[in-house]
Amino acid sequence: MSYIGESFLRLLGKEPARPTKEDIRPEAQEIHFYKKANKVITREHILKLHEVPQKKTWRNRRWLTLLAINLLFVVSYHLDIQLLEGALTASRFMGFHMADLNSSLQVMLAFKEVLINLVIGTSTVLVMWLLLGGRTFCSWVCPYHLLAEWAEKLHLKLVEKKIIKGRTFHRGTRTVLYVVFALLAFVTGYTVFETISPTGILSRALIYGPGVALVWVGLLLLFEIFVSRRAWCRYVCPIGITYGIVGLVSPLRVEYNVVNCAHEGDCRKACLVPHVLDMTIKGRARDVNVPVGADCTRCGICVDLCPTDSLKFVYKWPGK
Amino acid sequence: MTSESEKGGKRRLTPREQKQRREFLRSVVLAGGVVATSLLGFVPVVSSKQLRLRPPGALAEREFLAACIKCGQCEQVCPVEAIHLADLTDGFGVGVPFIDARAQACDFSCDGLQCVLACPTGALSHELDYPHQTRMGFARLARPKACLAVQGKGFKGLARGASFDGKLRYDEIDRWNPLYVRDHPYDLEICDLCVRQCPIQIRIGQCEAGTPPSGDENQCPPRPAIHLEAIEDGSGTVRMKPVVLDGCVGCGVCEMICPAEDGPAIVVDARKTAEEATA
Numbered sequence: 052m053s054y055i056g057e058s059f060l061r062l063l064g065k066e067p068a069r070p071t072k073e074d075i076r077p078e079a080q081e082i083h084f085y086k087k088a089n090k091v092i093t094r095e096h097i098l099k100l101h102e103v104p105q106k107k108t109w110r111n112r113r114w115l116t117l118l119a120i121n122l123l124f125v126v127s128y129h130l131d132i133q134l135l136e137g138a139l140t141a142s143r144f145m146g147f148h149m150a151d152l153n154s155s156l157q158v159m160l161a162f163k164e165v166l167i168n169l170v171i172g173t174s175t176v177l178v179m180w181l182l183l184g185g186r187t188f189c190s191w192v193c194p195y196h197l198l199a200e201w202a203e204k205l206h207l208k209l210v211e212k213k214i215i216k217g218r219t220f221h222r223g224t225r226t227v228l229y230v231v232f233a234l235l236a237f238v239t240g241y242t243v244f245e246t247i248s249p250t251g252i253l254s255r256a257l258i259y260g261p262g263v264a265l266v267w268v269g270l271l272l273l274f275e276i277f278v279s280r281r282a283w284c285r286y287v288c289p290i291g292i293t294y295g296i297v298g299l300v301s302p303l304r305v306e307y308n309v310v311n312c313a314h315e316g317d318c319r320k321a322c323l324v325p326h327v328l329d330m331t332i333k334g335r336a337r338d339v340n341v342p343v344g345a346d347c348t349r350c351g352i353c354v355d356l357c358p359t360d361s362l363k364f365v366y367k368w369p370g371k
Numbered sequence: 372m373t374s375e376s377e378k379g380g381k382r383r384l385t386p387r388e389q390k391q392r393r394e395f396l397r398s399v400v401l402a403g404g405v406v407a408t409s410l411l412g413f414v415p416v417v418s419s420k421q422l423r424l425r426p427p428g429a430l431a432e433r434e435f436l437a438a439c440i441k442c443g444q445c446e447q448v449c450p451v452e453a454i455h456l457a458d459l460t461d462g463f464g465v466g467v468p469f470i471d472a473r474a475q476a477c478d479f480s481c482d483g484l485q486c487v488l489a490c491p492t493g494a495l496s497h498e499l500d501y502p503h504q505t506r507m508g509f510a511r512l513a514r515p516k517a518c519l520a521v522q523g524k525g526f527k528g529l530a531r532g533a534s535f536d537g538k539l540r541y542d543e544i545d546r547w548n549p550l551y552v553r554d555h556p557y558d559l560e561i562c563d564l565c566v567r568q569c570p571i572q573i574r575i576g577q578c579e580a581g582t583p584p585s586g587d588e589n590q591c592p593p594r595p596a597i598h599l600e601a602i603e604d605g606s607g608t609v610r611m612k613p614v615v616l617d618g619c620v621g622c623g624v625c626e627m628i629c630p631a632e633d634g635p636a637i638v639v640d641a642r643k644t645a646e647e648a649t650a
Contacts, residue, residue, distance in 0.1 A: 128447050140466070141442035141491045148491055154440050158492055161437035166493035169440075221398040228402055232409070239413075240437045241463040246412035247405070251441055255456060255466050259443055264459035286398070287405055 055299050058344035062295045064223030067329035076338045082309050083334050097315045100358040109351025116191050124258050139254035141172060148172035153293040154251065157244055160236035177297060185298020189284065189291055190350035194257065195249040195268070199284060202275045218279045220286040229289040249283065250290060281323055298345040302368045305343040309336040311359040318353035318362060328353060415462035423469040424623060424641040426454050427477060427505035428487040428495040432642065438494035441466030445486035445495060451538045451549045453477045454486060472623025472639050479570045479622065480540040480549045482584050503571055503592035508621025509643040510597065512613055518636035519562035520599060523610040526562035529553055530630045537627055539568060552628065563599055565613050565625035565637050571596035594618030597625065613637060617645035
């Protein structure tokens with residue numbers, strides 16, 4: 052199956068499958084075989100790799116960007132400098148229209164009329180995220196993502212101490228909800244998803260002041276701490292699918308190189324969407340270099356984590 | 372029911388299958404829960420008895436909720452900060468702009484309807500160019516007995532007290548910056564604040580004086596919005612009654628400025644039109 056097709060199906064919820072021998076390119080087969088035959092990867096080897104202190108380069112860059120963008124909205128309004136007006140759902144950057152793709156979609160489906168301003172705003176944002184990776188929005192801009200990352204840390208600690216047992220859901224749930232919310236917008240004529248979107252709620256709370264809506268965001272975080280790791284982003288949020296589709300053909304991706312990988316799997320354990328990193332499992336890489344799929348939020352946690360630099364950001368158009 | 376169980380021979384599920392089944396059921400519950408929660412947004416929309424006063428140019432309520440992208444750009448450009456975004460208690464109306472006229476009415480300080488220009492989706496209709504073209508609602512003398520003019524009384528002092536945060540544009544003092552109402556004491560023989568401060572009446576006055584706002588004749592309202600009518604009761608005291616006319620756009624300035632005791636004597640009914648009000 053083509054890279055884009057497979058990437059799309061996994062975005063919708065398909066579980067990665069073990070590749071058959073015919074699927075794997077001879078160069079990659081050679082590497083798999085070499086690693087197996089020579090027992091290159093030993094416990095000592097892995098321990099030695101992990102002696103170096105953990106990098107936080109991309110995490111720091113990302114948190115800084117996320118905070119800067121969200122604070123720019125706040126500062127722009129409160130100091131009246133008109134640099135970035137509006138909220139994450141729709142805004143003007145130095146007077147130029149920007150509109151969140153998912154919010155626009157909800158409005159278009161509910162309202163059934165499209166104004167030129169919205170077309171401009173949506174196209175601008177579409178092109179921007181097409182160049183920058185699609186779900187990059189999630190980890191580099193969405194304020195809920197940052198709170199969820201902190202909730203995730205708590206959740207993992209509780210699981211580690213065996214105080215709670217983490218629950219998983221089927222990833223296809225998000226796809227079903229995507230269709231349901233699109234239909235609800237069209238049929239009811241209300242932007243139903245916007246009502247419970249923590250992205251919109253948090254963005255507005257930051258800019259225009261807090262309200263009762265934050266209780267809902269609090270409940271979501273509690274659910275993620277005590278019941279299911281990163282549940283909103285993994286199993287619910289349609290914004291992720293919308294930007295995921297943009298990311299299908301985006302040149303900004305993480306790419307995997309199998310040569311030096313020790314296959315210890317730390318990247319998959321840290322990843323929000325570990326199904327995109329399935330090629331890091333021993334013997335699964337279909338090629339020497341494998342691009343990571345569209346569901347990847349380009350957060351760079353795996354890039355920071357990888358002691359062999361087997362995961363890296365690249366900028367190349369799919370198929371090139 | 373599986374076909375095996377129908378035959379009577381129940382096949383035991385493997386642990387993996389059991390796990391998948393549990394995960395599937397959990398997922399159904401999660402999806403159902405999320406959708407059910409989101410649909411709770413219907414409740415305030417259906418059950419609210421009073422419509423909110425919306426910014427100038429707002430489409431009919433249903434279309435307005437559909438078209439609004441909940442970004443608050445209208446709130447950001449309003450010079451008197453009349454526009455606020457609704458909370459989750461408004462259900463599907465969360466993040467949708469409204470005006471609390473008593474606290475801060477829209478006084479068209481901006482002339483050019485900045486909120487309409489700022490709206491990226493047309494939820495505030497771009498077919499509107501001038502204040503007098505808007506129809507946010509229609510004013511009504513709700514408590515005539517509380518009205519100072521009806522009582523034949525004047526008004527001296529601060530219309531809304533010293534701690535009121537509302538602003539209005541006092542053209543004769545500052546053409547560009549709205550000023551605090553609390554900084555402007557009045558001394559009136561008979562209270563006519565609702566007429567005196569009506570943005571439509573102010574524009575009519577400017578046009579009659581040959582100085583339309585921004586020098587633009589199109590800014591001139593074609594019809595008056597409110598005036599005082601004398602009440603003839605033979606008692607000898609001069610008593611007047613504010614009468615709302617079909618030029619009223621429902622901006623809410625009269626409701627905001629009314630100094631009557633225990634709340635305004637005149638209020639704006641959101642979304643009401645002149646035709647509905649006189650019918």
